[in-house]
Amino acid sequence: MNRAIEADLLLNYNTDMSVLERQRAHLKYLNPGFDSPLAGFFSDSSMINGGVIDGFLGTDGLNLPMIYGDTTVEGDPRLSISPETMIGTGNFKKRKFDTETKDCDGKKKKIMMMNREDEVEEEEDEKSKLTEQNNGSTRSIKKMKNKAKKEENSYSSDSSKVTIQKTDYIHVRARRGQATDSHSIAERVRREKISERMKFLQDLVPGCDKITGKAGMLDEIINYVQSLQRQIEFLSMKLAVVNPRPDFDMDDIFAKEVASSTPMTVVPSPEMVNSGYSHEMVNSGYSNEMVSSGYLHFNPMQQVDTTSSDPLSSCFNNGQAPSMWDSHVQNLYGSLGV
Amino acid sequence: MASADKTINTDVPEKDVFAIHFLQSLSNLRTQNLFNSPDTTNYRVRKIKKAAYVSMARAAGGTSRLWSRALLRRATKGNNKIVRFPRKKRKVTWKISSKRRRSDQRAPVVEEAAERLRNLVPGGGGMETSKLMEETAHYIKCLSMQVKVMQCLVDGLSPK
Numbered sequence: 414m415n416r417a418i419e420a421d422l423l424l425n426y427n428t429d430m431s432v433l434e435r436q437r438a439h440l441k442y443l444n445p446g447f448d449s450p451l452a453g454f455f456s457d458s459s460m461i462n463g464g465v466i467d468g469f470l471g472t473d474g475l476n477l478p479m480i481y482g483d484t485t486v487e488g489d490p491r492l493s494i495s496p497e498t499m500i501g502t503g504n505f506k507k508r509k510f511d512t513e514t515k516d517c518d519g520k521k522k523k524i525m526m527m528n529r530e531d532e533v534e535e536e537e538d539e540k541s542k543l544t545e546q547n548n549g550s551t552r553s554i555k556k557m558k559n560k561a562k563k564e565e566n567s568y569s570s571d572s573s574k575v576t577i578q579k580t581d582y583i584h585v586r587a588r589r590g591q592a593t594d595s596h597s598i599a600e601r602v603r604r605e606k607i608s609e610r611m612k613f614l615q616d617l618v619p620g621c622d623k624i625t626g627k628a629g630m631l632d633e634i635i636n637y638v639q640s641l642q643r644q645i646e647f648l649s650m651k652l653a654v655v656n657p658r659p660d661f662d663m664d665d666i667f668a669k670e671v672a673s674s675t676p677m678t679v680v681p682s683p684e685m686v687n688s689g690y691s692h693e694m695v696n697s698g699y700s701n702e703m704v705s706s707g708y709l710h711f712n713p714m715q716q717v718d719t720t721s722s723d724p725l726s727s728c729f730n731n732g733q734a735p736s737m738w739d740s741h742v743q744n745l746y747g748s749l750g751v
Numbered sequence: 752m753a754s755a756d757k758t759i760n761t762d763v764p765e766k767d768v769f770a771i772h773f774l775q776s777l778s779n780l781r782t783q784n785l786f787n788s789p790d791t792t793n794y795r796v797r798k799i800k801k802a803a804y805v806s807m808a809r810a811a812g813g814t815s816r817l818w819s820r821a822l823l824r825r826a827t828k829g830n831n832k833i834v835r836f837p838r839k840k841r842k843v844t845w846k847i848s849s850k851r852r853r854s855d856q857r858a859p860v861v862e863e864a865a866e867r868l869r870n871l872v873p874g875g876g877g878m879e880t881s882k883l884m885e886e887t888a889h890y891i892k893c894l895s896m897q898v899k900v901m902q903c904l905v906d907g908l909s910p911k
Contacts, residue, residue: 607884628861631864634887638887642871651905
């Protein structure tokens with residue numbers, strides 16, 4: 414079990430893990446029985462004190478095993494190494510915090526610790542917020558952190574004497590061989606955002622899976638958008654041709670029909686519109702003809718099966734029950750016949 | 752239609768909404784008494800196309816999407832009694848310009864493609880590339896929906 418954790422530690426060492434993860438991993442390595450939020454909690458306070466308990470933590474409220482006493486001796490050299498070693502990757506703030514706290518007096522420590530922690534926490538929070546946003550790779554870590562922080566907050570609310578909150582900062586670790594410039598980090602974040610969206614677009618546009626590379630995909634997307642727009646133009650031309658303009662107003666007639674007859678299903682009106690149209694195109698819109706055809710079609714429609722072949726309603730409804738169309742749509746269909 | 756990605760929300764309403772809006776606009780067109788003379792075919796086509804886009808913008812969420820907002824604004828230039836645009840504090844403008852200044856440093860391949868995309872997607876001129884892509888995704892969904900609706904309509908209304 415220990416070996417696995419050790420290997421894990423080593424593996425994680427070079428990736429963008431934050432201080433917290435490493436501390437936790439270290440502690441786990443030392444004390445496999447530890448629960449992770451507690452472990453993190455202890456690790457921080459041990460870092461602060463240099464391992465000396467002055468009744469500082471106020472362990473009355475917590476049910477601590479004696480392990481804590483044990484860890485300080487052996488844990489200390491291990492844990493104190495880690496900030497030094499982590500400096501090389503840009504972990505400056507943590508170190509500063511450490512060296513400062515060593516100078517404090519025992520009694521004052523608690524207060525100073527609280528104040529400094531608050532300040533540092535604020536700064537760190539700001540920085541972490543900025544850097545978090547900037548680095549997509551630490552996003553998952555952030556979520557874990559937030560969870561851990563909430564758990565710790567609940568812990569601290571349980572034990573009133575323990576007032577210190579975790580300094581829960583996330584360092585954006587610049588990867589090996591890359592600039593730590595804030596601009597380039599922001600740039601990297603931006604590029605990751607763009608690539609994320611490109612992947613999303615790739616799923617949307619058909620035939621984009623085979624193409625790799627941003628340029629090709631973007632060209633494909635542009636072509637797709639252009640083709641869609643051309644399709645709309647073409648279809649609108651078709652529509653313009655298909656619908657000749659009648660001279661009369663069908664709304665009144667329809668309204669009369671609807672009002673007088675018993676409550677009907679919606680199917681009749683699209684059917685009527687269809688047949689009304691075909692009649693129209695043949696007869697060039699005589700009102701008498703329309704009315705008569707309307708009457709003719711209305712009555713038999715009542716017995717018509719709702720799933721009868723009606724291209725308009727069927728293509729809109731996709732075979733669903735047309736009863737979902739409310740009367741508003743009914744009127745619309747009616748006015749379409751105008 | 753739920754989107755697969757949680758961070759990018761491109762939900763588009765069902766076909767019915769698009770259909771309703773389009774039919775409404777078409778019926779409005781008809782009452783304008785345009786279609787009598789045969790030599791106005793071109794004009795008619797353009798009107799129908801415009802109605803299609805406007806109804807699509809309305810159906811897709813009105814002014815809540817950047818591209819639809821720009822489309823509607825373009826369509827009602829001057830005589831805007833139709834759409835109400837929400838008054839938002841335009842803090843964004845200076846930010847965009849500061850980002851644009853450094854746009855040469857961004858990957859030039861991506862940027863030139865983004866430029867072409869901006870010409871296609873309405874309202875693309877004022878957007879950053881990442882935002883542009885989001886808008887493009889939503890726009891593509893809406894366009895395909897509108898195409899389906901119009902296809903159905905043409906099929907339904909064409910003489911047998």
